[in-house]
Amino acid sequence: MVQGKKFILQNQFEGLPKASDVKLIEEELPALKNGEFLCETVYLSVDPYQRAHRMNIGDTILGHQVAKIIESKSSRFPPGRHIVGYYGWKTHHIYEESVVAAMALPPWLIPEDYNDIPLHYFLGVLGIPGISAYFGLLKIAQPKYGETVVVTGAAGAVGSVVGQMAKIKGCRTIGVVGTDLKGEWITNDLGFDGYINYKKDNFAGALKELAPKGVDCYYDNVGGEISSQIIKQMNVYGRISVCGAISGYNDVEDSKATSIQYYMVFRQLKMEGFLVPRFAKRFLEAIKDIAKWVREGRIKSRETVTKGFENTFQAFVDMLEGKNTGKAIIEL
Secondary structure, eight states: EEEEEEEEOOOOOOOOOOGGEEEEEEEEEOOOOOEEEEEEEEEHHHHHHHHOOOOOOTTOOOOOOEEEEEESSOOOSSSTEEEOOOOOSSSSSEEEHHHHHHHSSSOOOOOOOGGSSSSSGTTTTTSSSHHHHHHHIIIIOOOTTTOOEEEESSSSHHHHHHHHHHTTTTOEEEEEEESHHHHHHHTTTTTOEEEEETSHHHHHHEEEEOOTTEEEEESSSSSSHHHHHHHHEEEEEEEEEEEHHHHTTTTTOOOOOOOEEEHHTTTTEEEOOGGGGGGGGHHHHHHHHHHHHHHHSOOOOEEEEEEGGGHHHHHHHHHTTTTBBBBBEEEE
């Protein structure tokens, strides 16, 4: 028998999540049956979508992790290999081989020829954030050489990768961030052409200065009034890829923003939201391309690491408050 720990939902989140909303409990896992394999978490992910998804009281808080298979009665998932799984804030989990194939986001083995890449990258630049950046930008927004791309949440796990991919495609890239320190990181280290600090700058004026010819592609991670202001400065046939709306996740009531319908119609804009499981069968396509860019030094990664499973909830709240730079992860 293996003794594990997990966080469950104790109260529905209202506003910014509170420590009393979750509970850390222990659980005893049963002996393995044929076709099953036991995973032990190595790194755990905290992400904005975990605040947006509705869960039931008593549910394990959802989320991704990199885990090591420590025991197996499945020939497909041998001991010693690492997987990227989606079983929530747990230290241990048992998968059943026949159930895996039917999952919307099934666990997948990290290829052995990726041993030169740090494991925690598979929760960030080579994980769901990087994959979201890849499909949201390249398949939905479809930036063309020489166009101007704006990304909000630009110093976060998704936005920082979006901006670097846009530069790879030959675009002028502008990031929206919450501090000058983050802005300096994305411009000096990641190659963004400019940034706007939405907390201090005159947003509309700063965007006009950085994108005098207008915006062609907008990758939206935050929603709200900032998004309305960007859409007002978009060019005819502009494309908007909506990945998230973190600015409103902690709001008790629906937030209000300037109407965008006039600009959508008369600029003939295309706006499309997406959930990354839609591309689940193509994940390895994205990982292959991103890994190539990482190895070439064309995409850089940065993580905010919190050590200790018991600190997962606080790291989650810190991420929602924008205290992380790059990917927020927990090292067990």
